[in-house]
Amino acid sequence: MNYIKAINAFYDHQEFNPLSSAVINLWHSLMHVNNKSRWKEEFTASMTVLCMKSNLSESSIRKARKELVEKGYITFTSRSGNQAPIYRILPLYEEMDNANDNVNENSGGKSNGNDSGKSNGNDSGKSNTLIKQNETKEKEVVERQEENPHHFYENNIGLLLPFIAEKITQWCEEMSDELVIESMKLAVESNKHFFSYSEGILKQWQQAGIRTLKAAEQAKKEHKKNKKRSLWKQGKNKALFDKLREGGWYEKRRSHRGARDDQ
Structure with missing residues (x-):
């Protein structure tokens, strides 16, 4: 399984079919368990492990699991006794890739024996249009990712x-x-x-x-100003100290203080 593709497809699906935080949490927990099992097609996960990873109760996990199954995100098979259920995370990104392939296949131009030149021109035009559409979709996906x-x-x-x-x-x-x-x-x-x-x-x-984001940006600017002002003061104080030290003021003061203590 491609982890990044799976994550992207998961959140792309949520744009049209939002999930609760508990369901999202359970899905990520299952992904983590699957990652530990080195991305096996089917893997086991006990209720204890899922409770610990997701910080959800058993009843919440059962409810969230049912929703994931109903919406086509996972499948699971219960087993007898104390055996952990068998889970399978459905790779949503394969569905999206197949859908894009079907669009590309169906959008190809039909050949015309009477006018092959025009046919090639049409095919080229359609191909350029598809490329532009795909570039636009990729840009939209990147923008959505930045917003998520x-x-x-x-x-x-x-x-x-x-x-x-x-x-x-x-x-x-x-x-x-x-x-x-x-x-x-x-x-x-x-x-x-x-x-x-x-x-x-x-x-x-x-x-x-x-x-608001505007207020946060203003606070960031103020923080930078205060930091700059603080560094400037530190630099000024250091320069003054170095100057006094070069003039022997610090040593004279120590000598004077030592003489006074001797008296």
Whole structure:
């Protein structure tokens, strides 16, 4: 299974069929278990493991699992005794690739023996149109990924584990998708490739009452100004100290203080 393609297809499907945070969390947990099993077509996952990874109750997992099955994201087979169920994650991206292939096949021009030159011209025109359409679709997908906090994390920070996915979802609900993405951008710019740094920024914004991207950008500008002013003061104080030290003021003061102590 192609992990990145699977993630992209999962969120592309959600644009038309939104899922609850519990269902998203369970799907990511199953993906993580499947990753540990080295992407077997079928794998086992106990209820205990899924509860631990997703931080969901057994009843919530059963409910979320039923929704994933009904909407065609997974299949699972129960087994007797204490044996863990057998799961299979359906590769949604294959459906999307096949749909694109069918579009390409059906859009090909028909040959015309009486006027082959015109036929070739039409085929070329249709081919150019398809290329432009595909480029537009790819651009739209990239833009959607940039607008999706989970996609941004995967593309810029690292592997999206279920625990982090749930945290991102919670912060999106408390603040907004735009602010969560902006906090992760700041983390990447600072070379802090972990979500706890972004979470610290979000907590500061929350305490400061920042609720819009514009307000966050203004706070970022103010922070840069204050940092620059602080560095300037430090540099000025250091320069003054160095100047006094060069003039022997520091040694004279120490000598004077030592003489006074001797008296």
